[in-house]
Amino acid sequence: MTKGTPDACAVVIFGASGDLASKKLLPALHNLQVDGFIPKETALLGTARTRFTHEQFAADTRKDLEKNSRISPTDDSWATFASDIFYVPGDVNDPALFQELKQKLEEIDERCGTGGNRVWYLSTLPAMFATIAEQLGKEGLLDTAGWHRLVVEKPFGHDLASARQLNTDLLRTFAEDQVFRIDHYLGKETVQNLLVFRFANAIFEPIWNRRYVDSVQITFAEDFGVGSRGKFYEDTGALRDVAQNHLMQLLSLTAMEPPVAWDADAIRDEKVQVLKAVRRWTPSECGEVAVRGQYKGYRDEDGVDVRSSTETYIAMKLRIDNWRWEGVPFYLRTGKCMAETLTEIAIQFQRVPHLLFAKTAVEELEPNVLVIRIKPDEGISLTFGTKIPGPEVEVRTVDMDFDYEADFGSGTAEAYERLLLEAMLGDATLFTRSDEIEQAWEIVDPIREHWMQGGRPGSYDEGSWGPRAATELLTRDGRSWRNGRS
Amino acid sequence: MTKGTPDACAVVIFGASGDLASKKLLPALHNLQVDGFIPKETALLGTARTRFTHEQFAADTRKDLEKNSRISPTDDSWATFASDIFYVPGDVNDPALFQELKQKLEEIDERCGTGGNRVWYLSTLPAMFATIAEQLGKEGLLDTAGWHRLVVEKPFGHDLASARQLNTDLLRTFAEDQVFRIDHYLGKETVQNLLVFRFANAIFEPIWNRRYVDSVQITFAEDFGVGSRGKFYEDTGALRDVAQNHLMQLLSLTAMEPPVAWDADAIRDEKVQVLKAVRRWTPSECGEVAVRGQYKGYRDEDGVDVRSSTETYIAMKLRIDNWRWEGVPFYLRTGKCMAETLTEIAIQFQRVPHLLFAKTAVEELEPNVLVIRIKPDEGISLTFGTKIPGPEVEVRTVDMDFDYEADFGSGTAEAYERLLLEAMLGDATLFTRSDEIEQAWEIVDPIREHWMQGGRPGSYDEGSWGPRAATELLTRDGRSWRNGRS
Numbered sequence: 001m002t003k004g005t006p007d008a009c010a011v012v013i014f015g016a017s018g019d020l021a022s023k024k025l026l027p028a029l030h031n032l033q034v035d036g037f038i039p040k041e042t043a044l045l046g047t048a049r050t051r052f053t054h055e056q057f058a059a060d061t062r063k064d065l066e067k068n069s070r071i072s073p074t075d076d077s078w079a080t081f082a083s084d085i086f087y088v089p090g091d092v093n094d095p096a097l098f099q100e101l102k103q104k105l106e107e108i109d110e111r112c113g114t115g116g117n118r119v120w121y122l123s124t125l126p127a128m129f130a131t132i133a134e135q136l137g138k139e140g141l142l143d144t145a146g147w148h149r150l151v152v153e154k155p156f157g158h159d160l161a162s163a164r165q166l167n168t169d170l171l172r173t174f175a176e177d178q179v180f181r182i183d184h185y186l187g188k189e190t191v192q193n194l195l196v197f198r199f200a201n202a203i204f205e206p207i208w209n210r211r212y213v214d215s216v217q218i219t220f221a222e223d224f225g226v227g228s229r230g231k232f233y234e235d236t237g238a239l240r241d242v243a244q245n246h247l248m249q250l251l252s253l254t255a256m257e258p259p260v261a262w263d264a265d266a267i268r269d270e271k272v273q274v275l276k277a278v279r280r281w282t283p284s285e286c287g288e289v290a291v292r293g294q295y296k297g298y299r300d301e302d303g304v305d306v307r308s309s310t311e312t313y314i315a316m317k318l319r320i321d322n323w324r325w326e327g328v329p330f331y332l333r334t335g336k337c338m339a340e341t342l343t344e345i346a347i348q349f350q351r352v353p354h355l356l357f358a359k360t361a362v363e364e365l366e367p368n369v370l371v372i373r374i375k376p377d378e379g380i381s382l383t384f385g386t387k388i389p390g391p392e393v394e395v396r397t398v399d400m401d402f403d404y405e406a407d408f409g410s411g412t413a414e415a416y417e418r419l420l421l422e423a424m425l426g427d428a429t430l431f432t433r434s435d436e437i438e439q440a441w442e443i444v445d446p447i448r449e450h451w452m453q454g455g456r457p458g459s460y461d462e463g464s465w466g467p468r469a470a471t472e473l474l475t476r477d478g479r480s481w482r483n484g485r486s
Numbered sequence: 487m488t489k490g491t492p493d494a495c496a497v498v499i500f501g502a503s504g505d506l507a508s509k510k511l512l513p514a515l516h517n518l519q520v521d522g523f524i525p526k527e528t529a530l531l532g533t534a535r536t537r538f539t540h541e542q543f544a545a546d547t548r549k550d551l552e553k554n555s556r557i558s559p560t561d562d563s564w565a566t567f568a569s570d571i572f573y574v575p576g577d578v579n580d581p582a583l584f585q586e587l588k589q590k591l592e593e594i595d596e597r598c599g600t601g602g603n604r605v606w607y608l609s610t611l612p613a614m615f616a617t618i619a620e621q622l623g624k625e626g627l628l629d630t631a632g633w634h635r636l637v638v639e640k641p642f643g644h645d646l647a648s649a650r651q652l653n654t655d656l657l658r659t660f661a662e663d664q665v666f667r668i669d670h671y672l673g674k675e676t677v678q679n680l681l682v683f684r685f686a687n688a689i690f691e692p693i694w695n696r697r698y699v700d701s702v703q704i705t706f707a708e709d710f711g712v713g714s715r716g717k718f719y720e721d722t723g724a725l726r727d728v729a730q731n732h733l734m735q736l737l738s739l740t741a742m743e744p745p746v747a748w749d750a751d752a753i754r755d756e757k758v759q760v761l762k763a764v765r766r767w768t769p770s771e772c773g774e775v776a777v778r779g780q781y782k783g784y785r786d787e788d789g790v791d792v793r794s795s796t797e798t799y800i801a802m803k804l805r806i807d808n809w810r811w812e813g814v815p816f817y818l819r820t821g822k823c824m825a826e827t828l829t830e831i832a833i834q835f836q837r838v839p840h841l842l843f844a845k846t847a848v849e850e851l852e853p854n855v856l857v858i859r860i861k862p863d864e865g866i867s868l869t870f871g872t873k874i875p876g877p878e879v880e881v882r883t884v885d886m887d888f889d890y891e892a893d894f895g896s897g898t899a900e901a902y903e904r905l906l907l908e909a910m911l912g913d914a915t916l917f918t919r920s921d922e923i924e925q926a927w928e929i930v931d932p933i934r935e936h937w938m939q940g941g942r943p944g945s946y947d948e949g950s951w952g953p954r955a956a957t958e959l960l961t962r963d964g965r966s967w968r969n970g971r972s
Contacts, residue, residue, distance in 0.1 A: 032721065200872075201838065387678055
């Protein structure tokens, strides 16, 4: 099955003057066109409150491409791209905006041959998502001959109740298979490769279970702070910003059963099954299994309350109550201002049942660890014990490595290019389904509820691996975090 | 358990003027001394028919070291080494030689403090092994206060009957635990590492069996011909020169059960169990499972009969009739004048039971292969399927690699250094036991018997991968040889 090229369509970006549009979405559209993945006729219609003229928007877009795009625009590529760029300013609460958009889109259909096909890309504040969807329906923008797809940026809700409400609101106007909820981590090659790695190789699946796996560590660490996002971050925190989405995605891909087919629903069915099997901690249990932290300089950041108790770090232990994973702890963590920027999934296998080598005690010998590195240097490595050369039989742990870039070269499509293309193709495999999102909130909500009852995040030094309590979380289980590569 | 340093001893080399002594044994002794693995007092007594004076032997030895040693002799290292070198010429059929040796060794004990400890190293023609052992006993050279160890070079017999006879002869004078039968492949780090790799890692043993392994290929290929060894080779051939010893060693280490301990007898017990489980083909079955070849220029080599039917290539299929390996074919081959010099063990795993990726058929997807490379570039690699970057889910096979030298540096001890040291330490783990040798002959003898009934080796081009029949051997099973380091 070749997916082929999507139909020509109009991509309507709400929030077109924002950061995400300028850094990711506009470059992604340009690059998809340059690489020939989408038709040259694909049109871009930006909208936002900023009262740009068409010319200003186009000029800014060119600057954005020059600054942020993986592929620099040439005069040719720019000419092709610019000929189908449009901008309409307005307020999404004002029905007049939608009438203007409607009219502009009819012009675009005529001019570009986009046949009424629309990608509605919501890159605004989350509070506007429901309104925009509702207005699109009400003002008749969905009554075209072509297809309609709604792409919704994160965050999708701020807890279970709000996520449910948003799902209800969107699904009043759109069908589930028209809604493409973004978790840009799913656009990364290594994340997609996780399933290929698991299910295209006969040797990993037999040991991918409680009988051979001791524990799993999933780490999403950043070596920088909140920067200019302080105000946003104050209301969000690490739990909602990363744990509820990226960490839960990596968890479900790692732990899921083989899907019956490689399609959006089969894969997402299995991901949801895993999330359903994740044990729900009661808020009181959360004191034992979740740890929050705040880096020392956080309260001095712009937009941050000097008494803030927002967490910039969270570690949690999860249990998956099913046949495959019973008894295997999954340790997940994310933090800002960590020692390094690193995203990885580490499958730690059990120790050998018996060790033959008198010079090395079983406890001294590192168990095998399979590490799927997502960032930086996407790749896979397997640590294993080997003999140290010499007359003694001494064992040392070494690495077997596979480096994605070394084999496939750099310059592969960015996550947003991939995701935009998939949305245009109507393939929702790499997007989050409504039940998936709700399950993920159900898992993390009790942690936040527990925190709201009192206490504060443990402070940690910038450049460290998080608060002391996080170390203790694993020490209590007789384990320790993999800190850094190796 | 640290093995420590062996007692000071006298190493008596029979055949001291030969190639092996000059290329391997003398350098090994020098290097062990330089590296501090053996006492400075270790003495070397060479003997052979060549009527060297002590001075000539010493001068030749220095030249040998300069030419052949991993560590070049310095004035210091040479002075230390040379002060304990001795030479006594003579004929091993003449009891007077042994009396002279006895007397010289008593002097050495006095001068060097070697305390009657002896390594008797038989590096002569095989026909002399029994005589020397007998004479050593008869002439009273074993009646010292110290220990005695007999190191026997290959070939050990030329068929089952002669190997049994030689065992009987040697064991009349020496106990089994005093006999160290050399297979220098066992001195190689990667070969020893095979057991460490299997039994120090919890993730390979669960899939190291018929349920997950499709087949095993063991290759010992050399890209050169017989050179000046034509006369010797004419009487030997690939089956006896490599298959009976090196290939059987690699087979038994690959297929053996975990030993109860890391000691000479526990390990050799399990190796023998595997060899016992290897199905004995009848001579008539051998036509189906064994293929011989001869490279085209072989009959033009010095010392080779122009009508020679000596094989320079052999491939064979073996079956191991036990619970672990039932149904898994082991394909073994060795040849001269092959496309490259390569020794490796390739564990080919089964295909995935079901493939999810529509763009790739199960038959197209290469199964996982674990390759243990012994020569060149000792290391381990694992091929696995990974996603080709891009919007399609396409799978390609890539390698995860571990390179022994990259992690541990070069310049590690050579096989002969290791083996000499082990013999001095009295550890027979890396040497072949009498029953092991006999089992190996029992496996290969029917093949030779079948060949003796008629037919000729298939000829093959120099620089190829052997005769056509070898390809067909695997084609019939729906498989193919891994030719080269793909």
